[in-house]
Amino acid sequence: MSIRLGVxxxxxxxxxxxxxxxxxxxxxxxxxxxRIGEFAWSRIEPSPGELRWDWLDHAIEVLAAEGLxxxxxxxxxxxxxxxxxxxxxVLAVDANGxxxxxxxxxxxxxxxxxxxxxxxxxxxxxxxxxxKHPAVTxxxxxxxxxCHQTVVSYSPSAQRRFRSWLRARYGSIDALNxxxxxxxxxxxxxxxxxxxxxxxxxxxxHPSHRLDYRRFASDEVVRYNRMQVEILRAHAPGRVMVxxxxxxxxxxxxxxxxxxxxxxxxxxxxxxxxxxMWFPPEEKAxxxxxxxxxxxxxxxxxxxxxxxxxxxxxxxxxxxxxxxxWNPHPLPGMVRLWxxxxxxxxxxxxxxxxxRQVPFGQEQMHAGLNRPDNRLDVxxxxxxxxxxxxxxxxxxxxxxxxxxxxxALLFDYQAKWLFEIHHQGADFQYARFAFDYYSALRSLGxxxxxxxxxxxxxxxxxxVVPPLPVVPDDLAQRLQQSGAQVLFGPRTGSKTxxxxxxxELPPGPxxxxxxxxxxxxxxxxxxxxxxxxxxxxxxxxxxxxxxxEFDGADVETVAKxxxxxxxILRHQRxxxxxxxxxxxxxxxxxxxxxxxxxxxxxxLPEGLRLQQRGPLTFAFNYSEATLTLPGAADFIVGAAAxxxxxxxxxxxxxx
Numbered sequence: 001m002s003i004r005l006g007v008x009x010x011x012x013x014x015x016x017x018x019x020x021x022x023x024x025x026x027x028x029x030x031x032x033x034x035r036i037g038e039f040a041w042s043r044i045e046p047s048p049g050e051l052r053w054d055w056l057d058h059a060i061e062v063l064a065a066e067g068l069x070x071x072x073x074x075x076x077x078x079x080x081x082x083x084x085x086x087x088x089x090v091l092a093v094d095a096n097g098x099x100x101x102x103x104x105x106x107x108x109x110x111x112x113x114x115x116x117x118x119x120x121x122x123x124x125x126x127x128x129x130x131x132k133h134p135a136v137t138x139x140x141x142x143x144x145x146x147c148h149q150t151v152v153s154y155s156p157s158a159q160r161r162f163r164s165w166l167r168a169r170y171g172s173i174d175a176l177n178x179x180x181x182x183x184x185x186x187x188x189x190x191x192x193x194x195x196x197x198x199x200x201x202x203x204x205x206h207p208s209h210r211l212d213y214r215r216f217a218s219d220e221v222v223r224y225n226r227m228q229v230e231i232l233r234a235h236a237p238g239r240v241m242v243x244x245x246x247x248x249x250x251x252x253x254x255x256x257x258x259x260x261x262x263x264x265x266x267x268x269x270x271x272x273x274x275x276x277m278w279f280p281p282e283e284k285a286x287x288x289x290x291x292x293x294x295x296x297x298x299x300x301x302x303x304x305x306x307x308x309x310x311x312x313x314x315x316x317x318x319x320x321x322x323x324x325x326w327n328p329h330p331l332p333g334m335v336r337l338w339x340x341x342x343x344x345x346x347x348x349x350x351x352x353x354x355x356r357q358v359p360f361g362q363e364q365m366h367a368g369l370n371r372p373d374n375r376l377d378v379x380x381x382x383x384x385x386x387x388x389x390x391x392x393x394x395x396x397x398x399x400x401x402x403x404x405x406x407x408a409l410l411f412d413y414q415a416k417w418l419f420e421i422h423h424q425g426a427d428f429q430y431a432r433f434a435f436d437y438y439s440a441l442r443s444l445g446x447x448x449x450x451x452x453x454x455x456x457x458x459x460x461x462x463x464v465v466p467p468l469p470v471v472p473d474d475l476a477q478r479l480q481q482s483g484a485q486v487l488f489g490p491r492t493g494s495k496t497x498x499x500x501x502x503x504e505l506p507p508g509p510x511x512x513x514x515x516x517x518x519x520x521x522x523x524x525x526x527x528x529x530x531x532x533x534x535x536x537x538x539x540x541x542x543x544x545x546x547x548x549e550f551d552g553a554d555v556e557t558v559a560k561x562x563x564x565x566x567x568i569l570r571h572q573r574x575x576x577x578x579x580x581x582x583x584x585x586x587x588x589x590x591x592x593x594x595x596x597x598x599x600x601x602x603x604l605p606e607g608l609r610l611q612q613r614g615p616l617t618f619a620f621n622y623s624e625a626t627l628t629l630p631g632a633a634d635f636i637v638g639a640a641a642x643x644x645x646x647x648x649x650x651x652x653x654x655x
Contacts, residue, residue: 004032006351011059030387038073038143042080064135077143087114092153110220111158127235138240179498180208214417218252244314253413264307267315275324293622294439300345310348318379319367333645335382344611344618400614405447425523434466440587444601457482461597485597520547534559539585546578619648
């Protein structure tokens with residue numbers, strides 16, 4: 001199976017007298033790899049050109065002596081004070097024209113020439129020193145690109161590079177004026193040098209201008225990461241290149257960044273995410289100490305879909321965190337459950353954040369595997385149990401292939417940006433609706449691959465497309481050729497790439513396979529719903545409605561709104577959902593389509609989730625009740641009676 005546990009470690013936070021004991025205890029716990037160095041620039045280079053490698057050399061040797069592999073990080077997420085003082089343009093500028101200040105982290109501008117050069121220098125120095133060290137088997141670029149809303153900067157450097165980006169994209173100012181429609185409100189430009197950042201306007205800035213600025217900012221992240229990877233590949237041949245992305249973070253397009261890496265990893269904090277994201281109060285109360293049953297798995301499947309090698313969880317929550325509005329502790333068993341859930345979805349490594357809770361700084365209330373007094377915490381005990389169970393599962397099952405679902409969910413980062421710019425309804429949130437579609441599929445026991453709109457679609461029985469405003473030109477043909485049952489969310493095909501309404505009306509280029517037209521839209525307040533009837537199914541439309549017309553008898557109205565407008569339409573294997581529906585209606589219709597696709601959906605008890613990986617089924621119980629697993633099975637871990645927060649791993653013995 002080739003799965004393993006890791007941990008994040010900060011030797012610079014602790015006396016060197018503790019390092020050998022830490023490394024020995026890591027090995028005894030079952031840890032195989034250790035991530036270090038992502039915030040250590042000020043210790044590596046305390047003053048310009050004054051390089052102190054001795055402590056880092058020693059830390060690596062201590063870990064290597066215990067047979068631990070090292071993931072070395074570039075320290076560029078935290079430029080030191082002396083560098084900021086020397087190069088003021090390192091600091092990003094916010095939408096109000098204020099430079100962001102030193103004193104926390106991620107205080108840099110992706111478009112700063114000075115910082116790009118300084119990053120090249122420190123990455124090259126690290127690569128030269130440790131690139132071929134036998135214990136350093138992987139490299140992490142930077143840390144959590146874009147965290148704390150740091151993707152977009154409005155600095156002079158960013159504005160200058162944006163103008164160059166526009167020249168490369170459009171070629172001529174006339175082409176840009178036409179694509180954007182700048183004749184509206186007399187916004188026509190005579191040259192690219194006249195174009196400023198889209199901020200500070202009296203009312204909203206031009207939407208096409210804003211969307212292109214988001215695309216530009218995303219491309220700056222790609223450029224910056226590629227620079228680091230190219231340097232490291234030259235100095236660390238054969239080593240794994242990885243970056244730790246974040247949970248449901250959509251401020252830049254992750255797919256081109258991941259394309260330059262070997263491993264896409266992400267940082268998993270299910271309880272903090274539940275508190276900070278869109279979930280209503282009743283769901284936050286229900287899953288307070290477990291996290292939502294589908295949240296971690298959504299991210300697992302997302303990052304599996306962009307990782308050349310098995311994805312990693314670089315930071316796994318081991319106890320209470322410090323950064324949410326409220327920070328409950330997880331129920332006993334959840335750290336183990338989260339770990340096994342990652343492996344079930346294809347992870348190659350689960351790495352816990354952090355080895356020991358630090359008693360100082362911004363994160364002193366963030367738990368680790370060990371308490372501040374250096375005694376093993378609950379998370380550490382559960383990690384040790386996972387390590388023992390890994391050996392049992394590997395002995396019983398051997399190597400397992402990566403999971404492959406029969407259902408694909410198409411995911412698009414630019415859709416999120418466009419709906420923020422042209423939301424037309426304040427609560428129309430792309431991430432939320434994509435997640436709700438995924439959750440409906442998982443509640444039916446279906447394994448899901450989350451893939452980009454450019455992904456090959458052959459072999460899928462069912463393809464689900466959450467609201468996708470800009471549709472690639474070839475998508476309709478690829479969907480038709482896939483032979484799958486396809487479901488589209490509302491607002492799909494509603495805009496061109498330059499953010500205009502398609503001449504033929506939405507769904508734009510999809511009309512070749514779905515001959516309908518959206519002639520009007522209806523944005524719905526949070527306290528407004530519209531009844532929907534779909535045969536034996538009924539429910540409510542919320543947030544949004546597309547009003548649809550069509551010609552001919554080959555389009556079927558599967559469901560209607562209370563006022564008679566079509567709510568669900570079908571043309572052959574193509575299904576159009578003209579609204580956001582409640583969870584029951586969404587899951588009910590997905591179940592019907594899954595059966596039409598030849599799948600075998602099964603409605604799972606609340607809190608139960610299943611995942612197939614090779615011959616093994618993994619079961620996870622997020623609920624407060626003991627659940628009985630269906631079917632006859634040969635259990636490797638657990639039993640048919642699955643207790644709350646329990647994990648079971650088994651082979652089916654049914655013929």
